[in-house]
Amino acid sequence: MTRPSPGDDAPIFSGTNPSARRPEVIVEFLFDRGLLFVAVRNIGDLPATGISIRFDPALHGLNGTREVSAQALFRRIEFLGPNREISTLLDRSDSFFGRQPATRLVVEVRYAGRDGQRYEETIRHDLEIFRDLAFVPESPTAAADPQEVP
Secondary structure, X not given: OEEOOOOOOXXXXXXXXXXXXXXXXXXXXXXXXXXEEEEEEXXXXXXXXXXXXXXXXXXXXXXXXXXXXXXXXXXXXXXXXXXXXXEEEEEEHHHHHHOXXXXXXXXXXXXXXXXXXXXXXXXXXXXXXXXOOOOOOOOHHHHOOOOOOO
């Protein structure tokens, strides 16, 4: 659902006009050969500005040593062009799930268009879908480890 940011006097975008050209910023999680990534994507037709992202609960990665959700990437992106993406490594899947983290997250994304129109997206994710995905490790020594390939 797209709605204006609280306390904003800018016109409201109701999301009812599918032909409206606008920015649309999402956060998604990607799995690639045993690695989990977090991506901020503008899937819209126009640039997005002043992007800020909040995770609930906070997102920890890199073997549990870092609050990934506190990175500057999620505090403020000044400009993200249409159909552009910025991603960062979250963790190795075995490390992430080995810590038994909360897998259900709510992500709030706030941003504006160049015309000043403000938007807010609430996205719910369940990272549990990535827990048991099979993959083939790239290195020959890792392939010998049966724990790497379910």
